[in-house]
Each structure stands twice: as structure tokens, then as C-alpha cells.
Amino acid sequence: MTSPTLSDVARAAGVSYATADRVINNRGNVAEKSIAKVREAVAALGYVRNVAAANLSRGRVYRLAFLIPRGSNAFFNRIRQHIEHTAAHQATERVTAEVIEVAAFAVEGLQDSISDLLERDFDGVAIVGLQSAALEVPLAALRDKGVAVVGLVSDLPQAARAAYIGIDNIAAGRTAGRMVGLAHGGRGGRVQTFAGSLDARDHAERLTGFREVLQTDFPQLELLDPIMTKDDAQVLNAQTRQALGQTELTALYNVGAGNSGLIAALQEERGTRPFCVVHELVAHSRQALLERHIDLVIDQRPDVEINRAFTVLRALIDQKELPPMPDLVPTIYVRDNLPADTLTDKMKAKIDD
Amino acid sequence: MTSPTLSDVARAAGVSYATADRVINNRGNVAEKSIAKVREAVAALGYVRNVAAANLSRGRVYRLAFLIPRGSNAFFNRIRQHIEHTAAHQATERVTAEVIEVAAFAVEGLQDSISDLLERDFDGVAIVGLQSAALEVPLAALRDKGVAVVGLVSDLPQAARAAYIGIDNIAAGRTAGRMVGLAHGGRGGRVQTFAGSLDARDHAERLTGFREVLQTDFPQLELLDPIMTKDDAQVLNAQTRQALGQTELTALYNVGAGNSGLIAALQEERGTRPFCVVHELVAHSRQALLERHIDLVIDQRPDVEINRAFTVLRALIDQKELPPMPDLVPTIYVRDNLPADTLTDKMKAKIDD
DNA sequence: CTGAAAGCGCTTACAG
């Protein structure tokens, strides 16, 4: 009934414990014959290595690093917070996580930060990445050193990481498009989008998905050219005012950050304001939802992403199969299905956008 | 740097390892003085018990049971599947999970099944519950035996369980109401709801939430009395046809199961069909979404719930603090943000509704 | 009330 141990395997194979261990862990220096015997015994008994015992015996500590863009962006504050939180609550499991800030959205800065990682003894790193071939060399060096690497929120070059933990941004844009379309209830309208920059892959993908759905399923809606904002709240504020003044808009969709500016502009609007969709649930977007200045928030659930980053990195480090994990899905929030607000006041004070 | 062990604590406190262990684990038979000394040492060193080592040494196995309604309901099939899946992938961690089927929605059957649990040696059970005082006695007996109990999907009497793992059904209903309201784009309309039975607390709560939002925020919508369906696809099919024939409906919301019947009725509809919201993403609701027979699915993410049930039960059994966990939130699916379909064909074949 | 010792399933030198 109780699962077989390595001793059982060794006995069944007619070899010593140490030899059985050698083949289980591919330590080499074992006769072909012994390998075969052990393999058979493993199969016959259905042996499965006890990772907890292994970790205990070797005093295993998982040293993880998270490379996150520097700056006071509300979303990344939330990410940072979740990392610290998760790490603290994994104390028992001997996992340490260090947050390393890198210059936001700059290839060279990221490249340097990744190189710096080589000097440190991390077992795994999660990186908010960029699509740039320049990152491939330092990432390869990391991998050669045996460090597990995953892309987080924004992907790295595919070949350079073991996994990507983040949402499908085309799907996110399509979802926004669907909701904007539905909210017109069959009527026509004029829709304005905002983006930080088209160089940011996630922004571009969201716009693409959004456009796809509008063109295909809601042809009665006119889609205006996107306004670029650099994710700056000031810019967003000015642009929103101007857009609202110029023509009759029925919907607004911001694929990027800087929402506090957009919300402020909307707040001054008299009469009916356009239907409004933004990304990421943070203090001010939550409040705007509750106060009815916006209608929908599409969120990528950074809490779930961080949780998953820990799980995936641990699995990669242990070289064991990844556990089954629910898909990461763009989550739609309205004012009625908001999760409880778990931010402390102290954290709130630090957040702006 | 490396965390202190119980030996460190014992040494610092000037007592033997065994005595330190006694106070850490409240085993009793320790002099007040020793207790105090150990407590001080623990505080001074910041000792935290290594659960993995403890489990290893005592050959810990977590034996879990899940009490799930019997029957071929697609949603509970999905739940069952996730339980087996999760259990299988926790093999390394020595967790076993047994699914026990109980007569669906019958207080007496559930009562008996809970009593039967007393004869078995489970460490923790998750129960798809009912609100009935009749359950309190057997549940109290379970608790007295030291078994951890949580309510799953549908809650048990509050005092009788350590936690509830499921969504807030009022919020789910409100969310549906919000979406239905938005989809009218400011126009008037006539809305029909369906429910299995008002005795089912979750159904009643969803209707309540739905009504709240419509009355408050969309007064131009006329809400017809709910039609009772016993969650039976046949009944739903007949009732939907009849309702569609009778008056001009602009929206449909089914708070319960039996959606295949509703979808079939909708499928035959010519011209524009009403906006349609149902609960739970399963094979046929997913397909209906993709084929545009319905517009929205509100899902409670059974995968996340099951995952959480394992985590919470383990924490309760270990008597350790619950790790921080993202709120369980009613998830909105449109055809654009569907997760990849992970069901195998074999599982699909077993599913109907 | 207290302590010494074996054992949980592994890994890691060390000796052959």
C-alpha cells in the first residue's frame, strides 16, 4: 500500500542503495547491467522519488530572482507585492525570492541586469521580458549555468526561456472588443483606443485583437486611429479631454497604463459618458469602477501569475514534470464581481500610475 | 543565514531536544519553566518548524475525501476530473483523494454519507454541502475526531466547517445582471430567468443578485418571473421554446444547469435571438459560445476551487496558517477569452447535462 | 517531567 522507497528498489534490483541512487539521479559511473536492473525494479515497483526527502537531505534552498521594471507603475507595484507576499509565506519551504528592478522597457538595461545575474547564485529567475535578440546571449549563459528561466507578463525570445507566464494579449484585446461591441446593443458608434506605444508587443497585440473583433462582428462601429500616450497619465488626461471634445464617442479602450489620467477626464464629463474599458485592476481602476466612471477592467491576475511563477520555477529546478495548471485567462471585472481589496493602506500610499 | 532548527532552540533554551519538541508541538508534560525558556528561545531565534521534515519523519500521508453529488451533471464531472487530476499530480507529496458520491441535493443522503466518514480514516474532507441543521451533528462528530472539514461549491452550516471554498453567488448574479444590462445599450427590453429550484441556495442567491442590479441600474428592463426547471435539460428546452414563442424577449439568464436544452431551443431560433447568459463552462456551453448560440458564460473555475481545497485542507491538517490566496471570483467568459480545452475525448464522452 | 536513540527517504563525501 505504502509507496516503495529507494531501498526497496535497490533490494529488488540486487544492488546497493548507492548504486540505485546513481541511476535514479543519472550520476553516471554505473555498469550498463546495473542500470538495466534498477530501471526494471523501478518500473516493477512503481517507484517515485520523494522530493521532500531529497530536499531535506541536501538542505535544499530555492533561490529565486524576479526582474521587474523599475518605477511607480501601479501594476508592477502589485506584482512586487505579490512576490514578497508569496515568498514570505513559503518560508517553511525554504524558498527565497529577490526582486531586482531594471530600467523600464530598455533592452540594454535588461541585458545588463541579466548578465549581472550570472555573478549571483540563483536557481531560477522570472523576467518581465522584451522581444529582443540582444537578450539571447546573456540568457543562454544563464541557462548554461543551470539557472531556470521563465518569461513573466511580457515574454522573452522563445528559445531563451523554459516557459512564459502571462496572458494571451490578442485574446485580451478580442475580449475588450467583444464587450465594447455588446455594450452598443446593436447600435452604431465611434470608438477611440489609446496605447502606450506600438513598440510594446502587448499593446500592439491588444489593439490587433480588439480591431479584429470590431471589424468582423460589429461593422457598424467606427474605429478611430489609436492615440499614443507613453503610458503617461498626464498625456492620457489631455488626449482624453481633447477626444471627448472633438467628436461624439461611444466607447473608449486603453490598452496600456496611465489610467488615472483617463479616469480624471471621464470624471468631469457631464451627461452620458462613453462606455469605457481599461486594463489591470489597481486601486484607482477599482475605485473608478465602483464610482461608475468606467465600465470594465480586464485584468491579468498578477496574483495567479506570481503563484504560478513560483510553482513553475520550482518544478523546473527540481527537473520534475510541471503540475497541471489552469490556463491563464484575461479576467473581466465589473463593479459586481470585484475581489475583496487586500491591499494595506501602506501599500496603497505607495501606488500611483 | 540558514534558518535555526529545533536543536538550536533546545541548546539556546538549555533543555533537551525532546523537551523543546514537546513545547513546540504542545504535547504537554513539561514544566512551566521549561516552556517559558523554550518560548523565549523560539522568539529570539525566529524558529519556524520544518513541516516537510516533520511529515517525512512521521510518514505523513494526507488522506482526503470529497463528497460530490452523484449523477451525470457536466459541472460535477468537471469537478471530479479535477480532483483525480490534482491527486495524481500530488503523488510525490503523499496525498490521496477519494471521491465519494452522494445522492444529489438530498439532506438525508448527505447526512448518512457524512456519518459513514466516521468509520473511515480521513484527515480532511471537502463537502458539496447544503444548508441544513440536520448536518450539524455528524459534522460535529467528524470534527471531534480531528477531521478537517470544508464546504465546497455549496456551503455547509457555517459553524460546522472550517472554511468555505466557492464563489459568492449573489455577486455572480449581480455580474450576470450587469452584463445583461450593458448589452441592452440603454434600450428597454424584457428579460426571462430560469432556475433549478429556489430551495437551492445558490440559485436563489444568483436570482437575488441579478434582480438587484436590474432594478437599481437598468429600470427600463422588465424582469419576468423565473421559470423553474429542476435543472432538467428537457424541461429547459420546452420552457425556452414556450417563452420565446410567447413574447418578445431581449435576454435570457439561467442560474442553474440543464443548459443543453436551452441551447438546443436557441439554436432553432431564426432571426435575432435574445442575449443569453448561463453558468459553468463545460463542453456544450463552450461550444454554444463558439457557435454564437449564447453570449456569456459565468464560471466558478472548478479547477481553481479544487486546487484550493487541497491547499486549505493540507493547511488545516497541519494546523498551520492558511497561505494567502487570491479571492474566488465569478469569471466571465466570452468566445474570445476561453481557456484551452484540456478535456480528453474520453472525458467528453462521459459528459452530458 | 526529562532525555537518549532510532528512523522517515533521501544525498553526499569517503573508502574501496
Added chain:
DNA sequence: CTGAAAGCGCTTACAG
């Protein structure tokens, strides 16, 4: 290429 033995941080009898 192979094996015996100590140790990871705990729990569990057992002896005092």
C-alpha cells in the same frame, strides 16, 4: 564501477 555510513530536521516509542 560499487558500497557503507553520516546527516538533513523532525517524530516516536522507551527508559528514567
